[in-house]
Amino acid sequence: MDASDDDLAPEVRSILDAAVERAGDDTRIAVDARSFPEAVAAAEADGRVPVVAEIKPTSPTTEGRRDDDPVELAREMVGGGAAALSVLTEPDFFGGSIERLERIREAVDVPVLRKDFVVHESQLDAVAADLVLLIARFLDAEGTDSLSVLYDAALDRGFQPLVEVHTREELERALDVGAGMIGINNRDLGRLEVDLGTFERLAPRVPDDVTLVAESGVATAADVRRMREAGADALLIGTAIMDGDVQANTERLTTIDAPNAGRRADTTTKFTTR
Numbered sequence: 001m002d003a004s005d006d007d008l009a010p011e012v013r014s015i016l017d018a019a020v021e022r023a024g025d026d027t028r029i030a031v032d033a034r035s036f037p038e039a040v041a042a043a044e045a046d047g048r049v050p051v052v053a054e055i056k057p058t059s060p061t062t063e064g065r066r067d068d069d070p071v072e073l074a075r076e077m078v079g080g081g082a083a084a085l086s087v088l089t090e091p092d093f094f095g096g097s098i099e100r101l102e103r104i105r106e107a108v109d110v111p112v113l114r115k116d117f118v119v120h121e122s123q124l125d126a127v128a129a130d131l132v133l134l135i136a137r138f139l140d141a142e143g144t145d146s147l148s149v150l151y152d153a154a155l156d157r158g159f160q161p162l163v164e165v166h167t168r169e170e171l172e173r174a175l176d177v178g179a180g181m182i183g184i185n186n187r188d189l190g191r192l193e194v195d196l197g198t199f200e201r202l203a204p205r206v207p208d209d210v211t212l213v214a215e216s217g218v219a220t221a222a223d224v225r226r227m228r229e230a231g232a233d234a235l236l237i238g239t240a241i242m243d244g245d246v247q248a249n250t251e252r253l254t255t256i257d258a259p260n261a262g263r264r265a266d267t268t269t270k271f272t273t274r
């Protein structure tokens with residue numbers, strides 16, 4: 001990606017332009033993070049599919065907007081068996097906020113991922129979270145910090161960085177910075193098309209000691225089995241959980257008989273600087 005990347009859907013171009021301009025915080029944050037690998041292992045031991053349930057009020061590909069109390073939604077997701085939560089903090093296109101994440105993290109005891117388009121180091125300081133998403137496609141570009149700088153900056157603050165990739169080249173960059181947690185996004189952020197085959201193609205290239213998350217487009221029992229069969233340690237699910245009864249949806253997706261049949265993450269992975 002660079003400033004002239006015309007391969008992006010117009011919505012994503014706007015999201016990114018807004019992200020580049022968004023102010024961070026002047027005060028460096030220090031996080032005492034809840035371990036995501038341990039939460040994944042605990043779900044497995046309990047016979048649940050490890051699901052990161054996403055509080056996603058709206059998005060460029062969602063019709064309408066859900067304005068229920070986000071803390072109540074978070075509690076319902078945990079009640080339904082979610083191993084962790086993902087909370088959008090992007091305000092303009094996803095209806096998220098920093099304040100929501102703070103309230104949710106206070107209300108639950110599972111790890112919480114900050115889901116946003118973080119492109120500058122100071123933006124990490126906006127709010128504490130257990131995990132922070134770093135989207136490889138949007139980094140190492142004009143107007144953004146490098147993945148390497150942001151990865152180390154996140155670790156230094158105590159975050160567990162989840163590096164999101166969609167292509168082989170992005171995966172190589174994630175591995176080059178030593179990422180201990182990688183999310184393979186089935187949604188192409190250029191065109192906003194979803195293809196579960198993306199995860200299947202890239203997962204075999206991920207070392208076993210990386211905690212591997214399948215992101216986007218997972219809605220049915222068949223999808224859950226397919227991603228687990230391909231080696232997903234955890235699944236990040238937004239739309240299929242937000243559409244209807246959140247607790248029932250989470251329970252349905254966490255109680256499918258779908259053991260990780262591919263690779264196994266070393267759930268003791270520690271996050272160290274390179």
Ligand SMILES: O=C(O)c1ccccc1NCC(=O)[C@H](O)[C@H](O)COP(=O)(O)O
Pocket residue numbers: 012054056059060061062185187189192215216217218236237238239240
């Ligand atoms: O979901 C969108 O419409 C979207 C549009 C533009 C950039 C990113 C977008 N989504 C980010 C995500 O990664 C998803 O929210 C997440 O993986 C959950 O996906 P899903 O289960 O398909 O809602």
